[in-house]
Amino acid sequence: MNSFFERRYIITGIFITLMVILLARLFYIQVVDDRYFLFANNNVIRKNILFPARGPILDRNNKILVQNEPVYDLMVIPKQVKPFDTLEFCRLIGIDKEGFDKRFQKARGYSLYKASAFEKQLSVAFYRSLQERLSDFPGFFGQLRSVRSYPDSTAAHFLGYTGEVTEKDIEKSGKYYRLQDYIGVTGIEKAYEEVLRGQRGVENLLVDSRNVPQGRYAHGLYDTAAVAGERLISSLDxxxxxxxxxxxxxxxxxxxxxxxxxxxxxxxxxxxxxxxxxxxxxxxxxxxxxxxxxxxxxxxxxxxxxxxxPGSSFKPLDALIGLQEGIITPQTSYFCPHYYMAGNHRVNCEHYDGPTDLRKGIANSCNTYFCYVFDRLMNRNGAKKTRGTFLDWRExxxxxxxxxxxxxxxxxxxxGNVPEPERYDxxxxxxxxxxxxxxxxxxxxxxxxxxxxxxxxxxxxxxxxxxxxxxxxxxxxxxxxxxxxxxxxxxxxxxxxxxxxxxxxxxxxxxxxxxxxxxxxxxxxxxxxxxxxxxxxxxxxxxxxxxxxxxxxxxxxxxxxxxxxxxxxxxxxxxxxxxxxxxxxxxxxxxxxxxxxxxxxxxxxxxxxxxxxxxxxxxxxxxxxxxxxxxxxxxxxxxxxxxxxxxxxxxxxxxxxxx
Structure with missing residues (x-):
């Protein structure tokens, strides 16, 4: 009898312990840990990233060089995809079955639950025709963004271009960027990236069981607006x-x-x-x-x-150094016999200039004249000190x-390159x-x-x-x-x-x-x-x-x-x-x-x-x-x-x- 009562207390204790554990777990799930709340929300709330318009670039007279053009990325959440007519889908977006499989495997590799781009930069007209059929393909939806447009199709090297961020870009930015974001790759787009990119926004949408948007979550209370990038006025004409x-x-x-x-x-x-x-x-x-x-x-x-x-375009610069150092004056003349002898090396001149001063030397591009000037510059401290004199000239x-x-x-x-003395050593x-x-x-x-x-x-x-x-x-x-x-x-x-x-x-x-x-x-x-x-x-x-x-x-x-x-x-x-x-x-x-x-x-x-x-x-x-x-x-x-x-x-x- 006593044994029965002892077992009763033990069984009661076990049940009480289990109830306490379950209540504690329930409290942790509902109050402390928000993961399950987020998982539940993800089933009814879709977070759309609002990509800001990059800042436009104008010429010096305020003519537009770069502007933005709206496009759509076709996004996919692999876990929400249900069986559908794959060939019909491929026909609609203009790819083959092999291309579809490659894109879908890439999306699965990224995440089963997160959205990623399946096909990028669809024109607005193209997406509108596709949108009428998107409800037949659960798990796919469109995301609006903008790309660069160049009205005059000019100044490509100055303007540069944008492209998707790499892992290195993400790390370098301190995780500011995310995969599939765009960043300036070359030109002004890269040099002024932080000014041009603007600030991303977020839109929270309620979706039904077919993944069709039903309106904004909490009337947009938790949405943030995208902030467009700054406008740049260039010096270009x-x-x-x-x-x-x-x-x-x-x-x-x-x-x-x-x-x-x-x-x-x-x-x-x-x-x-x-x-x-x-x-x-x-x-x-x-x-x-x-x-x-x-x-x-x-x-x-x-x-x-x-x-x-630089060729002969360098001669005025050498003349200025010669004048500043007092090696020559504007009236200093040298005789040009059609060449200059540098030791046993002959430097040809294009023509016979005869007696030549500074102005004539520049006008006729006389090699002989400027060889004399350079020789005097290098030897003004003596031939044995050429190295030091050369370093001064180089500076x-x-x-x-x-x-x-x-x-x-x-x-x-x-x-560029102005040679160092070690090269000649x-x-x-x-x-x-x-x-x-x-x-x-x-x-x-x-x-x-x-x-x-x-x-x-x-x-x-x-x-x-x-x-x-x-x-x-x-x-x-x-x-x-x-x-x-x-x-x-x-x-x-x-x-x-x-x-x-x-x-x-x-x-x-x-x-x-x-x-x-x-x-x-x-x-x-x-x-x-x-x-x-x-x-x-x-x-x-x-x-x-x-x-x-x-x-x-x-x-x-x-x-x-x-x-x-x-x-x-x-x-x-x-x-x-x-x-x-x-x-x-x-x-x-x-x-x-x-x-x-x-x-x-x-x-x-x-x-x-x-x-x-x-x-x-x-x-x-x-x-x-x-x-x-x-x-x-x-x-x-x-x-x-x-x-x-x-x-x-x-x-x-x-x-x-x-x-």
Whole structure:
């Protein structure tokens, strides 16, 4: 009997213990742990991410360069998908069964319960037709977002493009971004990402058993609105940009034009270019693959990433250093017998200049004159101290922005190259090299390399008589038109203003009667310098740098046309059209001359190819020309070369008559 009562207490204790555990668990589930509440809510509440519109980008005259266009991503929650007609679904969205399986497996791998993109960037019209049938395919729904649209299809390298974030982007942002978010990848889109992206919002929708929205949860009490990104006003002149891209069609190179008084970049042309609209939409992957295979590399941002020897465009800079150091005066003369002897090495000059002073040396681009100047610069402390003197010269050159980053507001800017003495130690032995060993630097060749942006910035410095502002592409941010402080600070190059006068005189003569006479603009005093830059992989590069007007400079410009030969034949005329268009809003040169430049095909043959073919579009395959067409093209190339040489000879004749 006593045993029965003892067991009764034990059984009662067990039941009480179980009840306490169950009550505690129930309390934990309902009060402490909110996971089950969230799971329940997920069955009736769908959280839609509201993606903000990225900020628009305008040109300097408030013309839209980039705007937003609404699209839909087709989302899927794998756990909610029920059996349906897969083939019919594939037909509706334009994919095959293999594509469907691949996308669905990817969604399952991401999460069975969370929504992920099944098909991206469906146009509004396309989605509207699909929406009528979406109720037949449970688990699928549309999510509104926006993508970039480029009304003028121009300035691709300046604007850049956006793409989906990577794991690295997510980590770097401190988990701000989520998978399938968009982020700026290149250009201004990347440089000003935090300004342009805005702030995401959330919309909580009630859905029924068929996943059809029934309204907002709690009347939108827990929703947050998306905040659009800031508007950017760029320094670019869209009319000038279009002209530049037109002039550089079927050519490799770049054009950079800057306003000297502010550092604002007016034109930023990289050629060959591409239509930025190709980087948006469902075919973006195919377009990018085609451009990656393109032998002319249209994705390279040449104004800040391509390296060129400055060539003769470097000579005014070396003259300024010589004047500042007291090595020469404007009247200092050297005799040019058609060459200069650097030890036992002969440096040829393009022509016989005879007695040559500073102004004439710049106007005629006399190699001999500037070899003498460089030799005296390197030996002013004695031949045995060449290394230290060279380091001092290198520092002075760097103040002009060569061999250093100018910190333009674009990613992946290159610094160019002003060689260090260690390079020559390896070649000649430590302290065993002299001015004659590095004489090619005197004429902007050898190891000296610059980007087109750096070349244009040097012209800004000369135009301003000794200083420049950091080149930049965005002049104001947001409705308050904020200007970044670093863009308003002057950078002095350490040359007294008085020394610029004779150098500018010589540069004026270059255009009025010298090597760039073809670039002369009636009524506008332009100062410039041609360059025919040696190229070990083919025909020389055509280079021209300039600024105008002389006394109140409003534009400084650098033009590089690869494999085009003389600077006077191609780069100089292109620069003159850009300058006149900006200053006068028109081009007074005969239309036939302008059309000749526009229609000229100067693309070098791709590596491993034979005859060159006319190239029409960066992402289209080259057409297969008939033998007759190829013969015509070869004839045209011969005519181009002959005309080029004729123009140069005419320039020389004009100089001789002037003398």
């Amino acid at each position: 869209i009319k000038l940009q279009k002209l530049g891209e037109k002039l550089m069609r079927n050519k490799v190179g770049s054009i950079v034009a800057i306003e000297p008084a502010t550092g604002e970049i007016l034109t930023f042309v990289s050629s060959p270019t591409y239509d930025p609209n190709l980087m948006v939409g469902r075919q973006r992957g195919n377009h990018m693959a085609a451009m990656y295979k393109d032998p002319y590399n249209p994705l390279l941002t040449r104004p800040i990433q391509a390296y060129y020897s 002075k050159v760097s103040k002009f922005g060569l061999g250093v980053k100018l910190n333009v507001d674009l990613p992946n800017e290159k610094r 390896k070649i000649f032995g430590k302290n065993r090299w002299r001015s004659s060993s590095i004489i090619s630097l005197a004429i902007g060749q050898g190891e000296l390399l610059a980007t087109p942006l750096q070349l244009a910035n040097i012209e800004c410095t000369i135009a301003n008589r000794g200083y420049y502002y950091t080149p930049h592409l965005i002049k104001a941010i947001g409705d308050k038109k904020v200007i970044r402080k670093e863009f308003t600070e002057k950078h002095d190059v350490g040359i007294d203003a008085e020394y610029f006068q004779p150098v500018i005189d010589g540069m004026q003569q270059v255009v009025e009667s010298g090597t760039a006479v073809n670039a002369r603009i009636p009524g506008i005093v332009m100062c410039g310098k041609t360059g025919t830059v040696q190229n070990s992989r083919g025909k020389n590069h055509s280079v021209f740098v300039a600024f105008a007007p002389r006394d109140t400079p409003r534009i400084a410009i650098a033009v590089v046309v690869e494999n085009a030969g003389f600077g006077s034949s191609w780069a100089a005329p292109i620069a003159s059209y850009i300058v006149e268009q900006y200053l006068r809003d028109t081009i007074t040169k005969p239309k036939a001359q302008v059309e000749y430049i526009i229609n000229a095909n100067l693309l070098p043959p791709p590596k491993g190819s034979k005859p060159r073919v006319i190239r029409r579009d960066s992402v289209k395959k080259n057409s297969t020309d008939t033998p007759a067409k190829q013969i015509t093209l070869k004839s045209a190339q011969k005519t181009d070369t002959k005309k080029e040489r004729t123009l140069e000879l005419a320039s020389q004749a004009i100089r001789r008559n002037d003398e």
